[in-house]
Amino acid sequence: MAAWRQQRLGIVAVALAFMAMTLGVGLLSRRHLAQQARVQEALDRSQQALDQALGAMADGFVLWGPDDRPVRWNDRYVQLYPWLRDGLAAGQTFTELAWVSARAVLPGADDDTRARWVDKRLEMHQRADRTFEQDLGNGRVVHAIERPT
Numbered sequence: 001m002a003a004w005r006q007q008r009l010g011i012v013a014v015a016l017a018f019m020a021m022t023l024g025v026g027l028l029s030r031r032h033l034a035q036q037a038r039v040q041e042a043l044d045r046s047q048q049a050l051d052q053a054l055g056a057m058a059d060g061f062v063l064w065g066p067d068d069r070p071v072r073w074n075d076r077y078v079q080l081y082p083w084l085r086d087g088l089a090a091g092q093t094f095t096e097l098a099w100v101s102a103r104a105v106l107p108g109a110d111d112d113t114r115a116r117w118v119d120k121r122l123e124m125h126q127r128a129d130r131t132f133e134q135d136l137g138n139g140r141v142v143h144a145i146e147r148p149t
Contacts, residue, residue, distance in 0.1 A: 060142070063149065068094045080142055094125055105137035 050072065054061055060077030062070055070088045078085050083104035087097045098121045102114040109117075124132060128146045135141050 062088070064094060070097075080136070095122060098122055098125075105135065107137070 054072060054074035057074055057076060060074065060080045062073040062077050065071045069091045073088055078088070081101065081104075083100055084097055087100050092100075095118070098118045099114070101121070102109075102117045106114055106117060124130065125146060128148045131143065131145045133141050134144045
């Protein structure tokens with residue numbers, strides 16, 4: 001019977017240790033989740049502030065990510081380039097959007113003319129840190145500034 005009691009005490013001790021570990025992990029998880037919620041709230045507030053700032057800008061603005069896909073843009077940019085709305089939302093690359101622009105800006109042009117336009121636009125985009133005028137093809141010309149971030 002003494003051996004059985006010894007085993008029982010060992011089992012109870014292991015069970016209590018397991019329960020304590022489970023409780024500790026639960027408390028740490030709860031603390032981590034609460035911290036994550038605070039970080040997410042701060043991120044949401046920052047994104048709202050950025051969206052408000054972009055919305056208040058009179059100029060069109062788009063921020064390109066390192067993969068050359070749009071990260072953020074404002075309504076004014078979409079007003080200037082309405083043909084890009086769906087592509088921006090879909091996260092198309094700059095090259096894909098340049099082809100969409102070529103079709104919009106040069107509606108009657110052949111593929112070779114559009115390809116030259118896209119090549120020139122890609123070159124300007126890759127060099128960045130410059131200003132240029134861009135003909136929107138609808139009688140409007142915009143003064144564009146590209147800066148690397």
